[in-house]
Amino acid sequence: MYKIQAAHMKQMLEHLLYPSEGGFTYDLDNEKFLTPTSGFAVGGSPYPTGILGGWLEGEYVYLDDVDILGSREGAIRLANARDEKAIYDFASKESVYVKVAA
Numbered sequence: 001m002y003k004i005q006a007a008h009m010k011q012m013l014e015h016l017l018y019p020s021e022g023g024f025t026y027d028l029d030n031e032k033f034l035t036p037t038s039g040f041a042v043g044g045s046p047y048p049t050g051i052l053g054g055w056l057e058g059e060y061v062y063l064d065d066v067d068i069l070g071s072r073e074g075a076i077r078l079a080n081a082r083d084e085k086a087i088y089d090f091a092s093k094e095s096v097y098v099k100v101a102a
Contacts, residue, residue, distance in 0.1 A: 002028055002052065016056045022093060023055030025066070036090040040075035041066045044082035053088070055095075072096075 004012075008031065015024040015033075025034040025041060029050045041053050043064035053066035068090075069075040075087045079098045086095040 004028070005031060008033075012054055016054060016061055023053065023088075025068075026052045026054070028052055036068060038091050039068045039070050040072055040090065040096075041068055041088040042075050042078045042082065042084060044079070044084045046082075055088075 004026075008026070011033065012024050012026065015022075025036065026032070027034050027050065028048075034051070041051075043053055043062075043066050045065040045067055047065070049065045049067055051066050051068065052063060054061065054063045056062075066088075067078065069078065072087075072089070076096075076098050079085075079087050084098065086097045088094075089096050
């Protein structure tokens with residue numbers, strides 16, 4: 001279970017609905033939004049990481065525990081191991097779709 005301030009939930013929704021934002025990264029332990037300028041977010045963590053990532057895809061909002069890695073290659077390997085379809089590149093502010101090895 002996650003406990004999030006109502007005002008922060010409103011901000012999360014705003015981040016999701018405005019295309020220039022693309023989503024959000026939220027530090028649950030310190031109750032604050034993160035704005036990394038480098039590194040890569042990888043979702044699908046099997047355990048709580050303390051960092052919540054949220055993004056809008058089509059008509060659905062996705063919320064996931066994420067790990068932030070410094071290495072693109074490491075993030076892609078972890079995403080493949082977790083069967084994730086993408087990672088998020090904070091420097092370019094874009095999703096990077098990864099090919100999951102068969």
